[in-house]
Amino acid sequence: MSAMDNALSEAAIGSQILLSRIEVQGVLRRRLLDLGFVPGNVVEVVQRSPLGDPTAFRVNNTMIALRKEESSLIFGEPVGGDAR
Amino acid sequence: MTYTLALAGNPNTGKSTLFNTLTGMRQHTGNWAGKTVVRAEGEFTRSGTSYRIIDLPGTYSLYSNSADEEVARDYIIFEQPDVTIVVIDATSLERNLNLALQVLEMTNRVVVCVNLMDEAKKLGIRIDLDKMKKRLGVPVVAISARNKTGIDALFTQVELVASGALVPQPVKIPYNEDIERKIEELEPYILETLGTRYPTRWIALRLLDGDESLLQSLKANMDALPGTSQSSKEVIPHGHTVCH
Numbered sequence: 396m397s398a399m400d401n402a403l404s405e406a407a408i409g410s411q412i413l414l415s416r417i418e419v420q421g422v423l424r425r426r427l428l429d430l431g432f433v434p435g436n437v438v439e440v441v442q443r444s445p446l447g448d449p450t451a452f453r454v455n456n457t458m459i460a461l462r463k464e465e466s467s468l469i470f471g472e473p474v475g476g477d478a479r
Numbered sequence: 480m481t482y483t484l485a486l487a488g489n490p491n492t493g494k495s496t497l498f499n500t501l502t503g504m505r506q507h508t509g510n511w512a513g514k515t516v517v518r519a520e521g522e523f524t525r526s527g528t529s530y531r532i533i534d535l536p537g538t539y540s541l542y543s544n545s546a547d548e549e550v551a552r553d554y555i556i557f558e559q560p561d562v563t564i565v566v567i568d569a570t571s572l573e574r575n576l577n578l579a580l581q582v583l584e585m586t587n588r589v590v591v592c593v594n595l596m597d598e599a600k601k602l603g604i605r606i607d608l609d610k611m612k613k614r615l616g617v618p619v620v621a622i623s624a625r626n627k628t629g630i631d632a633l634f635t636q637v638e639l640v641a642s643g644a645l646v647p648q649p650v651k652i653p654y655n656e657d658i659e660r661k662i663e664e665l666e667p668y669i670l671e672t673l674g675t676r677y678p679t680r681w682i683a684l685r686l687l688d689g690d691e692s693l694l695q696s697l698k699a700n701m702d703a704l705p706g707t708s709q710s711s712k713e714v715i716p717h718g719h720t721v722c723h
Contacts, residue, residue: 422544429540431574455574 404450404466406440412471413437419468431455432469481522481529482641485554487582488566489575490537493594495519496624497566498534511550518550525634528641533560539574541581544692552693555585556677557700561641564633566592569599569606569621583615583649584681590636591619597626617647654684661687673697 400415414434419427431454432438439453449460461469488494498506502521511518519534535554536547555563565582567575579591591611599606612619618636622629639645653659665683673682677697685693 425540426543429543429577456571457574 400470400472402467403438403440403452403461403469403471404463406471406473408440408442410440410473411437411475412440413474414469414471416470417468418470419465423465427465427469430457430459437474438471481531482561482637483558484530484532484637484641485535485558485560485563486532486566487535487551487555487563487578488537489539489568489571489578492537492566492568492575493624494537494566495534497564497592497594497622497630498532500624500627500630501525501530501532514546514550516546516550526638528638533558538578540578541585542688542690544690549692549696552585553696553700555582556681557696559586561588562637563589564592564637565589566594566624569593569595570602570604572604572606579615580650580652583617584652584684585678587617587647587649588640589617589647589649590633590640591615591617592633593619593621594624596621597623614650616649618645651680658684658687673701 403412403414406412414432414436416434417424417427417432436454441451441453441458443450444460449462450466451458451460452466453459486494486498498519498521501523503523505523506519506521508517508519510516516536520532521534522529522531524530533554535551538545538548538551541548541552541555554560563582563586565579567579579589582589593606593608593611596606606621608619608621618640620629620633620636622633636645640647654662662680662683665686666679669677669679669682669686673679682693682697
């Protein structure tokens with residue numbers, strides 16, 4: 396929606412991101428939607444692996460790790476203070 | 480008369496615990512035809528009614544086209560169990576209801592079974608079962624599969640739905656105008672090709688989604704049984720004409 400949104404892959408550890416767009420396509424898009432990567436939902440960036448990829452996200456009370464390939468195609472804005 | 484039940488739900492919701500509680504030792508396991516997905520089924524009798532129950536693979540969805548999800552989807556659509564029991568985890572309702580709503584688009588013969596209520600209580604989660612029942616339009620029952628509580632209440636509802644004494648009216652999920660218009664356009668063609676044996680609106684949605692895997696299953700199923708077990712529903716109109 397807004398031009399201010401950033402890719403999930405760029406979000407700071409510990410920040411809460413209000414999702415705005417999911418640009419992943421195909422079967423994987425469906426999978427991500429099913430797991431809770433839905434516009435309007437808030438995900439928490441939990442931790443990044445030592446080599447920088449993948450990153451763990453908490454969504455709907457469940458931890459899910461995504462690689463940059465996917466997380467760079469999911470966009471949102473930080474909520475609850477200026478986490479970035 | 481034996482009713483057929485299917486158990487659906489996310490992984491780790493206590494589905495298999497419920498299955499084992501119900502069937503005890505009377506269960507067989509094998510694989511689904513042509514798939515390396517475990518198939519568990521069993522038989523039991525409750526209050527004089529006998530049931531056959533299938534434990535579907537635990538999945539988050541029925542649309543991602545993994546082998547597990549295809550098995551679960553095809554069973555509900557093609558085998559049309561008398562009741563599908565959707566087991567949901569009280570501690571993670573949002574994700575669990577995603578699957579429940581998918582099942583409600585496929586069939587109205589559903590009883591939703593909320594498990595792990597005690598865990599939810601510990602986390603301070605309060606669940607309004609009456610409200611869920613009203614919003615979903617199907618019976619909603621709380622159980623604890625581990626402590627074997629709530630099973631009688633569950634089967635009161637299962638029996639009502641199986642026997643047809645209760646015909647649930649599940650919530651119809653509205654889509655945006657564009658999609659609704661296209662569903663309307665497709666429905667007559669689907670009815671003409673498939674008749675009323677499958678949920679027309681759901682098939683229309685799958686077609687709009689470009690779901691190739693469903694189309695393949697549909698074709699395979701129609702080739703395999705040109706009106707055998709499914710034909711009972713088509714017999715009814717003939718019966719009516721004879722009466723006149």
